[in-house]
Amino acid sequence: MWMWCLPHPQRDDQCLIILDVDGFETKEQEGDTTEIRISALALILSNIFIYNSKGTINEEALDKLQFITKISNYVEIRPNTGEERKCPEFLWCVRDSELNLWMDGFRLIADDYLLSILTIGQDTDGCSVSRCLKNLFHRQKCFEFSHPCPEADGTRMDEVLEGKLDREFQMQAERLRNYVLNSELESIMGGHNVNGQMLARLIETCVSSMCKGQRIILENLRDIVLCEKPTVELDKVTAEKGVKTTKVERIVPLTKPSAGSVMYDMQEPVCLIENSASGELRVNQEAVNILSEISQPVVAVAIVGLYRTGKSYLMNKLAGKLRGFSLGSTIQSETKGIWMMCVPHPLNHNHCLILLDTEGLGDVEKGDEKNDSWIFALAVLLSSMLVYNSMGTIDQYAVAKLHYITELTELIKVKSAGGDDESMQFARFFPAFVWSVRDFTLDLKLGSRIVTADEYLDNALKLKHGSNKKIQDYNLPRECIRNYFPSLKCFVFDRPADKEVMKNMDRIPDSGLDPAFVKQAHSFLKYVYSTAQIKRLKGGHIVTGRMLGSLALTYVDSIRSGKIPCLESTVHMLSEIENTAAVTMASKAYSEWMEEQVSLPTETVEELSTIHNRCQSQALQLFMKQCFKDEGQRYQQEFMNSVAKIYADMCEKNMKKSLDISTAIMRDLGAAMQEKAKNGSYAKPGGYAVYVKDMDELVEGYRAKPGKGVQAEKILQDFLENKQQFSQHLRIFDESMSAREKELAAEREKAEVAEQERKGREEEQRAAQQLLEDQRRAMEENMAQLREKLKQDQIKLHQEHDKVLKQRLEEQEKLQREGFQTRVKAMEKQIDSLKKQQKETESPAYLDRILDMATLMLPPQYKLIPVSVKLVKHLWTKFL
Template sequence: MSQSRMMQRPICLVKNVCGSLEVCKDAIEVLNGINEPVVVISIVGLYRTGKSYLMNRLAGQQTGFALGNTIESKTKGIWMYCVPHPSEAGRTLVLLDTEGLGDIDKGDSQNDGWIFCLAVLLSSTLVYNSRGTIDNVAVEQLHYVTELTEHIKIRSPSSQAGADEEEEEDCEFVRFFPSFVWVVRDFTLGLEINGKKVTEDEYLDFALQLKKVVNKKNNNYNLPRHCIRSYFPSRKCFVFPSPASPENMGRLESLQEQELVPGFLEATGHFCEYIFVRSAVKTLKGGHRVTGKLLGQLAKIYVETISSGNVPCLENAVVALANLENQAAVEEALQVYKNGMEEVKNKFPVTLNEFTSEHQKLSNLATSEFMKRSFKDEKAEYLKKLEDAIYGHYVILTDENEIASEKKCRELFEDLSCDMSERLKNGAYSQPGGYEDYCRDRDAIIALYRKEPNKGVRAEAVLNEFLNERGPEANSILYADKKLTENDRKIQEEKEKAALLEQKCKEEEEKRIESERMREAEQERQEDRMRQMQEKFNKEMEQQREEMDKAMDSKLKEQEELLSKGFKEKAELLNEEIKSLQKEKESINAGGIFKDYVMPILATGADLLSSLIMHKSIAKGLKALKGK
């Protein structure tokens, strides 16, 4: 069961002590226990504006995040509350309540900027909470959005072509930023513009309209509005009346629903329903869905980057996260293979068919487990690591199975030959007719040996060795048997040679069948792995297309609004961005890189099979030399 379902109260995710940010280990442990996708809702806004109360409503709790009833800010850093998603099974709702911006006790706007930046980076929906109206003062208080280009980079400097691309990087924010929801608390005005009733969203769009005349004053006026319109893929607005009478505001946490203003309850219901239905799973650059475990790692990466004095970079974070997750995916998948093969090992010796079938089944299962967790393994580096590790373990088990088989077969011959050895010792075969008795006893042993089940892969080879080891003994008895004529001896000698040759052929045929079965098993594994890789590739391409579609829809909507307001030049600039996105989407649809992705793995599989066959041949050759 996910730890989110056992979380009784919010805990601190990011400490903020004297302007220094630090991730809390307890919160990371909670997130590490959440392996399902997360929908992350962050709330930001000026301190003492009722953010915590709203987050408690989303959590379905009367209490939770500390509210406070004085002018002192109660929330420091970023606090986290993980609860089961109320309408989506298999998802966790992660609520992040951030420290109030503009706290007079702190007096550090840069620190506020980093808190705002983390809220943007970690969430799938960003809620901005303010009071009164959305006027110029309210928009200017959201100046942190204009600083995001300084606090967030899309690509690492090494991957950028030059300064021009770096300056235009903010055009790509819309692809990776969360949805934006503006909540206006204690709203007392009528929703009217020029005497006409408007919706909450129309009210927000009106407040974010740009001024056409180009001058410094209008540029300053337009900047935060342009950033909100350009950076976030969607915008939504909710207005709330005051929740209770002034005398009851100080005990908001203890008020029953019937004591709250009906209009406030209605607005809260609409807000919560929108968040639950419309807020998407948090995704990374490239469209990969984020689990609780990944969210914890992401928080650590971003906070450590900020604390080191650097600027968080989405590309670097995804690469770092992918490396961590892919290595963990290799270890987890390898353990699946090892655990399964341990059960096979407990049955050693087993036949080649049983051994290769289990290896094939478990290696496919391991690949499947790897695919579930891995992402952005673009050069199949980690998948090859898994293949190498599985191959190494397979070789070890192959040798152990052969050793177990050889040991069992030799012990079986030892047990079956006890009486015959005793008769040899007593000279029973040294009498006339002794060779016939010797052959009868030896053939009886071979017949019993063949009937014995579960001898394993070395059965024919050990039988061949047994016959060769007994050869000099048989010849000695043959030539000592005075009952036989010289012609009889020659006939029997030829029979002995023929029997040895026949057994040798059986052993060689067994080796041929073994190699052929290994090739067939490897081919089946390759086909299954190819299918899994194609499915993984298609899924990742679909995620990237969804990312592109979301960005393009946002750009097209913004372009339409700009054209309707007469901003033709700005609309044309957006057209270039839309064309760029369309071109990138077409390259994704082409999907030509799958061949480049899959071929190294297929080559690796063929190499590993050849290495295994060669390993077995060398091992048997050394054994033969040792025997001589």
């Protein structure tokens, strides 16, 4: 049995201890008695006892649990007279599930299936597995798991990348984790809290009794474990035996992730938008700092509603925590402003789930409805799914309380120039709408027909015929709900528990709540996790955590200055911020990659060019991924200019480094010849022949030296040219040479210098040609990635049109059923206009037009190629 001690992820004052026991069918086991002893010890020590198996739960699976029936040979549980006996929960985890969860045409939940199997398997002799399970464990639950990774069958789980795991399996594992962490179980000592020292005494006592063959009586253990003075001085024994101890440090709730972190799991919320007593809104910088570290796409779920309706409880459930957002149990509102909690998305591991809990609307202590309207509007603007929480039923009173929706046209503008009816554009950018009805006591029936919660909502939002003021007031909020939001969903919840229990909802596990409420809450969580979309801006651009923080700042600044938040202006402002950041980030990445991969000097210009092209392509991908709405490719041009400058600087460094190294090599090799020239070794008969021999050896030695770089031939050319006058002087004064020999030697030297000059020119031309080739490739790479980027933007635009078109078609169908023919015809015009816009954006010509405009905005160096030649010549002449 192995132990792992961890700080409890959700309770600051508790320690989570995980016990992993040896498998029951390994060769190292000593027979059934070892298995039974281990099981008995696990039963005594645990709050939750997890039994792991594969396949299904049938008679054969129950037979493998026979060891449970023999635990009483080692552990005696005597009935208590003064207090209720507390035993652990039994969780049966069925891996690679083959459970047939259908009975009489109905799908069962796993718990019901387990209960049915245990009921069928129970006999009358009192020794069956099912009867022992019910006697030993105070609750039995079942969790089923699909195959974690079918494509990696037979591979160790710790060798399978998390991204390769089956989504359904991950969701099931997260469900088990949430259940275990949220369970509030009594201590194993029957109501007495057990600390680490007490648990150590418990283990020592139990193991000692088992080794002596004594039966363990649970009631007697309490007297031993709960005594004030330890029977054994554990620290002293540990020191004497030289046992290595591991210090477990408290893990502070994460407030700022490390650089490059993928997941962000906050243990407690922070205030995103503060709401002062005077009604002044202000963005909390700490929350903005947290969001600035989140580079993943965000799914933002906000909840709004009247105060004291249980909004925070649903947010905590979505976060997978019992405690988090403050619940409160009095008539006073607990949440002020908008609070935020960021957690990893349970289904999409590259996304961050951001939960926004708003202060209760209609707080009598505040008495400022304008302030409430702004809180509501901000929740709409920042979320991709909006949950409206209300109590009782959806009646006229409940709809009237949602009058904040009717005020959105006065609080939000789509375009800076305005329009005839901007509210018809809201469905493009507004979040999905979910109405949560708490403490619902009615039957879901319309007349005698049983209906779904969605049908109940549709019926509540039906419009009335007529044009008088009363009917207009009745229809207005319903029309806004139906027209502003792209989708509508409804959930009804039974009362979770009685009044006293609900005062401590943040300490009550699901087992202590009404099963119907728990089931409804589970359906709500599943819907939100699976359908809430990534937050997007106008045009379908994905919002990251960093961008969400910028949005909050922009919207609140507009409100504080007395302006109306404008979606179009906000997108433009945000695009400037993000695109500027994209230029900086991508340029920095290119520079760092070049520094890491280039070893100066390079032997050839092609070597540097190859690395440049690779790094530039990768940096361009980074830029394209982050930038959006780069109209006229202004920022793309800025990025390419930045890369061109960095590359030019790198070429300059490469040439300078080569110049320094080549010059140093030439200086070292020529030192001996320089000394001979000074002492006159060459200025005598036969000295020219010695000089020529030394020169040949020097050139040969120079060429043999590696790592000289791209200036090698040019330095040699300069050296030979500089030595021509000295060589000519030696030939003239060398009396041992005939006139003909001097003439031939001069011609040979002249040919050598000419040849070396040719090599230098070739090197220069190759560098110029390579730079032109680099620019050609850069242009092609830019156009290819730009085309791909525009295709993605085209898809996003299509999805945006498709979302609105779907909403309009559904609304048209409702109006048709309700008999509003005039409105149906007006809606038909809108639908035709949407279809026309969608057809235009889907056309290949649409993409070509944008691409042609982008080509006109390319950097000048991609059009004026001769400039490249001038640049190369400038670099060559700068160091010569």
